[in-house]
Amino acid sequence: MKIAILGSRGIPNFHGGFEQFAEYLAKDLAEKKYDVTVYNSHTHPYKKKTWNGVRIVHCYDPENKIGTAGQFIYDFNCIRHARKQDFDIILQLGYTSSSVWGRLLPKKSIITTNMDGLEWKRSKYSKKVQRFLQYAESLGVRFSDYLISDSEGIREYLQDKYNKSSVFIPYGALPFENPDEAVLSSYKLLKNQYSLLIARLEPENNIETILDGVVLGKRAEDFLVIGKHETTFGKYLKDKYKAYPNIKFTGAIYDISILNNLRWFSRLYFHGHSVGGTNPSLLEAMASGALICAHENVFNKTILESDSFYFSSKEDVASLLCSIQKNDHPAILKNNMDKIKNIYRWDIITGQYEAHFRDIMKKGKS
Structure with missing residues (x-):
């Protein structure tokens, strides 16, 4: 099974939530002998082509030069590269700057998307941006074969608003046991x-x-x-x-x-x-x-x-x-x-993702 992970700034984690998740998931899948690719921003400090058995693809990302618009260009570059591969499954982390390119996603790959939070509710955004994010959310739902919710609240929201079911898989953590x-x-x-x-x-x-x-x-x-x-x-x-x-x-x-x-x-x-x-x-x-x-x-x-x-x-x-x-x-x-x-222990969460991937491989594209 060939699996690609898009939508993060890359691994190993130097940024935040999705990056940490991608790191744990990719490493666990690679250890289980899956063929795993993670897309990294070209600005990511890790420059090698592999990491713990995971293939790393570095794509041009101008966010540091032009701001938020650069995220859209980075996602476009990742999807354009993925079109030339033969991935069985593409896991998208979020939809904010990628769903506008949804039509370009590889037709043969199964697309499963972690829908993240309700981005359009963030008060830091103007009304105009909030409307766009609602539109981007709808595109994320439309161009995905399967959806993943990381909370029951999100799962209920997707069901109520779009009449779309999603698999509930939360985020993870590791117990801290050696305080200093x-x-x-x-x-x-x-x-x-x-x-x-x-x-x-x-x-x-x-x-x-x-x-x-x-x-x-x-x-x-x-x-x-x-x-x-x-x-x-x-x-x-x-x-x-x-x-x-x-x-x-x-x-x-x-x-x-x-x-x-x-x-x-x-x-x-x-x-x-x-x-x-x-x-x-x-x-x-x-x-x-x-x-x-x-x-x-x-x-x-x-x-x-x-x-x-x-x-x-x-x-x-x-x-x-x-x-x-x-x-x-x-x-x-x-x-x-x-x-x-x-x-919520990480190995439990990554195991649930593995089970999800096996399940959708059996079901095929929706």
Whole structure:
């Protein structure tokens, strides 16, 4: 079986969610002797043609020169190359900048698409862009033989809106089992005496609501904001909270070991994501022993159920910060770790993708 993975910036992961997923999936499939190809941006720091048995195809990607429009060109170049191959299955990660080229996808390959989150709901986009993203979503559905949802909420949405079934396969994580308190010294932190969030600094991730709650709570302990802040919204946030020295903008951190340790030793972990499916950072927080305070919405509640504290306002955030102690809730921590081990562990997830690929090979193109 020849499988291609399109829609990420490439592997090994130097960026984020889809890239980390592609890394785990491609490596696992290659170890099982599948013929796997992953498409990489030509700007990706890894320049070799193979990685752990996975074939790497580097395609021209001008995003760093011309911005978002470059994503469309990169996806076009990937699809154009794929047309000349003989892939049995093409797995598309997302649809935002690729579905406009859907007609060009290889006719003989089976196309299965992970539909990601509800991109058109992101408040950072203008109404015009949101309308385009809804159109792109419809094209993603139209030009795919099969659909994958990474949350039950997305699966229900696709069924209700498009009358299209999809297979539910969530994102994954690995249990974190070797904490090292020495990591805290670099950030001048003490165990259980700081709280944090890890997210892209975007409005729909409720960063401002959380930080307003930090200010309202008037606690002296440090609150870390981990995420790239060299953006318009990031600069706005840094300026708004510059009078509060306990709110510390660290910038993005990509070292998973550092992130795991910061989550493990934190008092509270705030997860404000409100758009999309099984969010990678949420599973990683569960897997690294964080006590989670999550924004109250169907996506988060489907995963966490009763094993979280929930907020919907700055007042809720302030109340949680002033009343909750991590050491008082060992059962919640254990329940979330058990979910990772029994439901969301990476080898389980990659196994579900393998089963999906075998199933659609039997069924053929829809």
